[in-house]
Amino acid sequence: MAGSDGVATLLQQGLSNDFVMTARVVAALPLLFFVPGYVVLRSLGAARPLCYATFVSAIGISLSLVIVAGLVLNIFGALDGAGWFIALAPAAVIGYLILSPQRFAFKTIALMPAVAFGAAALLAAAAIEAARAGAIAQRQFAYTELWLLPADGASARTVIVGLFNQEELDVPYALELRSDDHVVARWPDLRLAAGERRSWIVPVPTAERRVEALLYRTDDGVSLYRRAWIDTR
Amino acid sequence: MSSQIAAEERRARIGLPCRIAHLRATAFGSLARLIGAQRLSVAYEPPFVDPHWLVWPSLLAVNASVALIVAAAAANRSRAGDEGALGLFYASVAILFLPFATRLVLPQISRAERIICLLLVTFALYLLRTIRAPVFFLDHDEYLHWTSAAAINETGRLFAPNVLFPIGPSYPGLEIVTNALSSLSGLSIFAAAFASLAVARLLYVAALFLFYEKVSGSARVAGVACILNMGSSTFVFFDTAFSYESMALPLLVFALVSEIWTADRLRFGQKRELWLLALVVLALAMTHHATAYGLALLLIGALCFTAVGASDGAALQSLGLACVCATAFPWIWSWAMGDPGSAYLGPIIEDGLRELRHLLSFDGVGRRPFASEQGVLTPLWQRATALAAAALICVGLALSFFRSLVWAGFSFESLRAARSWRSVAWSNGWLAFLTFLSFAYPIGMLLRLTRSGWEIGNRIAPFAFIGVGLVLSIGVATLFQRESKSRMRAAVVGAAATLIVIGGIISSAGLSLLVPAKYQVEADAGSIEPMGIGAAEWAKDWLGPRNRFATDRDNRLLLSTFGQQLVSTTLQLHDDAGVAIISRTFGPEEVGMIHRLELDYLLADLRITTGRPVVGAYFDSATADEMLSAPPSPGALLKFNAVPGVNRVFDNGYIVIYDVRAISGRK
Known part of the structure; x- marks a missing residue:
């Protein structure tokens, strides 16, 4: 209800x-x-x-x-x-x-021209809608966006890592957040639907120098797919 | 016997020159009749009132809408990679245009029907632009104006600097109208631009009809002239883009008809309409520099021809005052804005004229017609169509030129017996001037054969076609169709007009008319696609607006509009940030450049490594482009991966955004 x-x-x-x-x-x-x-x-x-x-x-x-x-x-x-x-x-x-x-x-318009003009307007609107649909549907690239940013915009004590699936199909990923030589966070079984966007805020140890996000696609073997990094100092 | 022979010889001697003279007179007479220098059949004027004046236009409107559906199908097939899509698109233009053109050529239709037919065909052709770009702007210049319009919407003020287009904010007429509609209605800039330009386009043809009708004294000639004016290479697409000349040209034509109305009023001693003319000229001066200067030249030309011919004082007075306004207002506006036009227009005109001079002296520096910067040739059928259209116009002008002068009141027959120029000169100064203005068409065609002059030749087209349309129309009305009500004859003229329109589109838009299926490197319409837009929008959403970015030509457009970022160009600062992007190593020079340009981010689009730029430049046609004889290497664009302090904050597999604030010192 x-x-x-x-x-x-x-x-x-x-x-x-x-x-x-x-x-x-x-x-x-x-x-x-x-x-x-x-x-x-x-x-x-x-x-x-x-x-x-x-x-x-x-x-x-x-x-x-x-x-x-x-x-x-x-x-x-x-x-x-x-x-x-x-x-x-x-x-x-x-x-x-x-x-x-x-x-x-205002002179009254005869029925026949009025109907014809109405039909013409509808057909023209249909033509534009068809062109719009074609333009919106056109995708020259299938891709995934990965980003990594300091959460507060500067010091990067916490970072934002984000994903946006524009592959036009559901995709299984594995995402790893590494800091210098160790893993800070890991999402081994991540599945994003087509058009889905997700982001996480992750705290980072202050002593680390570099934070790196590594994205793998797990549906065609485990291969490195995208990389992003920031210096935390 | 001998005397008989001698007499015959004498007759023959005398007769031969006579026969030659007779033949010559006959030949000249035929030629004079052909080109119309001798006599003129008066065109049949249709009845003014027709109770069924909406029947045919309504049927033609349905036909035009069907043609638009075909055009939409062609646009979608082009997006799907069908090579035949362009042919289908041109077929849709023919389906749309031919019936209107044929109908308008017929002598027996009323003025009201002519007007409604013209407005319908104009709006239908305008919708072709929407079918080509139904979701977002496609052309390079549209993004430049969008940046200016967005700045006005954001700040509520004019003249905000636009690094992509420094001269643009000084001529804000188009952006003001768009801002007004967008602010009052809540429409986006894209939708408000569509509606504003639709009004402007309809005003252009509506005012042009009135102007032609006033000049020629015939609604029939005016209607056909408007149809032929649509053959200008810029009519269908270039002058309907979100660009300042699209708003300026309607104002120019409206100023022309206002001038004639002012002259009419002055004959009755009424001067009030002068203020309205001044207002229109001022608005034009605020909208586009070249069109405003073009109006001044047109008015000065008309003034000269009116002064030379047999004319009345009111016409001269009106033209004189209009000339003063049209010359003074653009100059004053340009002076008030700091004379941005000289730096912008000067080099274009100088380069064009220099190349034209070289071309005429066969130095071989010309532009290869119908070939892109990459050397890709337009298909043969398109080349043939464009050339046939040009040939048709030239033949038409040759046959109509003298007819048009005779229509203007010039008397060839009394030329020998004339005691003074004024006794034979035209009585219609405007028409005589427009007749000579049609010579601008072949000059524009010549300029199109040069690299820099192509731009000028393309921009001359709408001015030249003000004359070309009218002259050809007079030829149609007095030579070909005349009083004939034959639909077949009208269809032949309609087909010729359709050929001219399609030829015009081909010579202006060429291969880049429809959006291709595959991404093209730096091709404007072929490069602007959702992934690039997505990266720009990501920058706005996650980095915030107004960061300083360096990137290539087309991503710059997206970043400054969808992304609301500040982009680096050589128009603003002389350093070419493209050098830092394409250089193979990252050394002190690149560091210095990033520091000097105060860059926050660099956007590296790896797709530019896959081919040569379609429009001829990856960046600004400056240092970076001069360094590149082949596409830049992916390694060069990704060299920032190894630079300490540079963050790689965004990656979508094709586009990478680097945070370089640690290097520029802006962190």
């Missing part, structure tokens, strides 16, 4: 996050690329009726205004969401006041 609640919460969060993101994108696009230019055109009396040329002008001027506005926001170090909102919100309000009394005479 708790599990299903968790799933429901996650789904809800995911949906709400997606919804918020979509709403922000839908609001931001005209706010940046149309409204400022249209407001300027109207205020200068240069706007023709909302025709093709006016639409193009509004986009071109909006782009130019945003670029110049960026220069102004830079003075205040405010090239962030709040800065842009404050800069563009007046344009949005004025734009609303200008645009709201107008009755746009």
Whole structure:
């Protein structure tokens, strides 16, 4: 029950996050690329009726205004969401006041072209999704990452040793942490699933000079696979 | 009898020159008719309103989407190693483009349908870029701009230094727009760049249509001219990359049409639109140096042709004021930024012109066309397509040049009887100028035959094609298609336009268009892959951001973007850190270099030992690359294993990261 609640919460969060993101994108696009230019055109009396040329002008001027506005926001170090909102919100309000009394005479699109455009949009989205899937699936290398770092970033009284399996299959490893000529820690039967990442924090005797991590793959004989080391002094 | 013979001989003597003169007149007349210097058939203008104007565009949109699916399949097959993938990809471009081009050539379609068709084909071609790079940026320059954009997002300020691209932060127009969308919407830089550039691309074609329509006075000519403009080698991929010219070119075209609108308003005594024109020019000056200077040259050219021709005062006044803005703003901006353009553009232009001079004097220093730096030749069919496209453009220009001048109002027929230049000169200065601008196309082709000039030739293309598109379009409207409603004729023109577009893509992108299955050494799109990205992200997650790294060219891009690290380049400091990486021994020179460059880490990518660099350099085309006549040895890259004090902190079998802070003294 708790599990299903968790799933429901996650789904809800995911949906709400997606919804918020979509709403922000839908609001931001005209706010940046149309409204400022249209407001300027109207205020200068240069706007023709909302025709093709006016639409193009509004986009071109909006782009130019945003670029110049960026220069102004830079003075205040405010090239962030709040800065842009404050800069563009007046344009949005004025734009609303200008645009709201107008009755746009949107012509109804006939059914056939509407269906065809819808189908085209779906097919285009499918094409991009197919390309995305292909790009994500492409792996030119199968590999394992091994790393060894001082845990506190400097002195290495304790070290972090980590592994990341990108071999695209479950791999059995043996990991050994040696300090000078003796073993500090050993993981003889380590199995990481594909895509699994693990790390350990291991204390090291202070007198030792060098700590070395040795990784073996145990599925094709026991051969040294990766090495990393740090000086502890 | 003898007098009869003498008379015949006399007639023959007189008649021969007459016949020759007649033949000559006929030949010249035919030639003049062919090249269009004599008379011009007026192109048929379509009806303005068509109640079914969305039917064909909607069907063509479905066809374009099917073509995009084919393109996606080709991209995926290329990633899987299928050698036929590139052919399939170009076939998808043809499937996408040909029906739109054919439809737009037809004289009987309405203006609204032309506009919607143009916007649809533009967006569909733009999506090809996304299909090529759907998950992360692929091209070298995109990473340079990503670094700048990320710095703005992080600090909330412009002009943060970018060691990979010192001039970039001085021209932040593209990054500002991306930052605005990213900040307001919450999108990543990659997604915000995609959306911003889509708007910019649509603005480019939408404004270009209006510009052509104003200049030619014909929606039909404008529509065909826009389609032919897409044959520019940079249109489909180069000018849609996340790079400053991709934002600057739409602003340039919008400035051109704004100038004409300003002239129209000035005829009614209204000067308010001048402010808008100035605003656009200022934004362009902030976005890209070369495009801003290009606008100034275009406006000066148009001003000269308008002044020479028979024109009205408003056109001259508008052009004059636009020229002042377009010349002053880029200069002032460059001066305010510390003149970064001279150091950046100067050497490129000087090298290109020097190589062109050598090429014209047959000194043999030119670039081998259709061959990569490694000497790999583009397949024959691609070479043939690109050459056929170039030949088609040249023939088209030859047949259309005089027609375009006649369209501009130039009168060849009254040339002999003319008392003054103005009585025969063009009445349309813009069109006459664009007609002569088309000469930039063959000049750009010549520059492409040089190593340094290739860059200039490629960058000239979008400017040249502003003229080429219009001139060819006038040729189509007055010579080939004319009033004919024949779909077959339109399809022939559409096929020619498709050939020109595919030829343009081949001559710009060549072999590096699609992502290959196998890693390639220093190939930008062929080298940027998940393992390298993973190493860069590991550096960010485990070492923290802003450590000083030295590594090769492509790993530098990944470290500075995915890894948020500071990387060493010769653009920032004159020491070439590549020398320390590739030298076979580790001695005082290497120690001194690491110390001087204050390096924290070195990333050694053993994959660079497997081949020559595809783009011609492992590092910065400086000292390290000059030392390498063959790939560096693995032993050289791994020499740090034996250096006391150097920690080997990361190893994935191909990439090793060394901590050299003990040597640089930064520990």
